[in-house]
Amino acid sequence: MRKGISTYLVDQAGRGRSGFDESVIQEGAAMIRNGDVKGGMALLPGFPRITDNGAWTRWFGHLDPPGSNILTGKLIRHSDAADPQTDGAVHGNDYIPAYPLAAGDSSVAARSGAIGQAPAGPNDYLALEYYKQLVPNSEVTLPGSICNACEPKEIAPANTWTPLDLALLVEKLGGAVVATHSQSGAMGHHMVRILKERGHLGLLKGLVTIEGSCSLPNSGLKAGDFDTIPYLALKGNYTATSEVCQTTVDQINARRAEGHGSAKAEYIKLDEVKNPVFKGTTHMMMLGTNHLDVADVILNWTDENIPLKKAAGKPKK
Incomplete structure (x- = not known):
């Protein structure tokens, strides 16, 4: 609970025990054993997750030299002395990620039981607790769906089951x-x-999209669907401005200018907010050192733009 608001933290369907179907793997393996290698390999799904290199370079820092990986290159945090970034428009010398990079696994940093050659390090950056949440998306073992109103119509399993849930x-x-x-x-x-x-769109009281896709055509929606649903898109510092999110907000606000709907639509870019507390806000802002400040931006916006639920009156005797 935060500020008196009951909160449900929901993970993707493919990260729970019910979001996995091993039968597709068994079927593919059986085809391979029976000689149909091509057919069996085509049936086996790929399990996506962020890459090992990307887990560091997406929001924490750089790998040096360019073209190296986490085993062969040195991990350099944004704004460390050896930071190769010289473009001040991207980040300055004091632009340290607002993230608890000291939270690591000491046994991993000490390479307890390690095999193979030691990486370039530093080991503390290779032992972040954050990496432990990089689990694969196992809903790829589930069937997808068809949405005739969507572009494209073929919907991936990830966008089939979690949205329904x-x-x-x-x-x-x-x-x-x-x-x-x-x-x-x-x-x-x-x-x-x-x-x-x-027939239950009215139950949605607001939609907040934090550094994610805002595409209306991909999901079979129109700007008019948000005439009564407040819509907020938000980004931190290390992620580029999303043209898709800006387009969606602009389309919704164009309807307001034409006299349609009343719900607020806005794209908040924390790197444009004149408050130093948001400097260095990473993609993983919910775990950042300024996470409560980011949460307050969202909560304050919802307080201002989402009407409170009317209290139920006392039953008449």
Whole structure:
């Protein structure tokens, strides 16, 4: 609970025990054993997750020399003395990631039980607790779906099952504000479509997209679907401004200018907010050293733009 608001933390379907179907792997393996190697390999899904190199370079720092990896190159934090970034428009010399990079696993840093040659290090940067959450997306073992209103119509499993789960949760709660992050941005928008298809769009009280996809065409939506649903997109410092999110917000606000709808739509870019507390806000801002400040930006926005639920009156005798 934060500021009196009941909160559900929902992970993607493919990261739970019910979001995995090993039968597709067994079927592919059986085909390979029976001689159909090509068919079996085509059936086996690839399990995506952020790359080992990307887990560092996406928001924490650089690998030196260029072209190296976490085993052969040195990990350099943004604003460390050897930071190769010289473009002040990207980040200055004091632009340290607002993230607890001291939170690491000491046994990993000490290379207890390690095999093979020691990497260039430093070992502390190779032992972040953060890396332990980099689990694969196992919903690739589940079937996808077809959405005739979407572009494209073929919907990946990741955007099939989690959006449905979210829609069912919103319905069961009798209404909710939904905030998504990163890969789940598209899932939140597909959830909106599913609620609309089920006749329950009115239960969605607001949608917050944090550094994720804001595409309306991909999820079969129109700007008019948000006439009564407040819409917030938000980004930190190390992620580029999303043209897609800006386009969606602009399309919703164009309807306001034409006299359609009343719900607020805004794209907040923390790197443009004149407050030093947001300097260095990473993609993983919910775990950052300024996470409560970021949360307050979102909560203050929702306080200002999402009407409070009317209290139920006392039953008449």
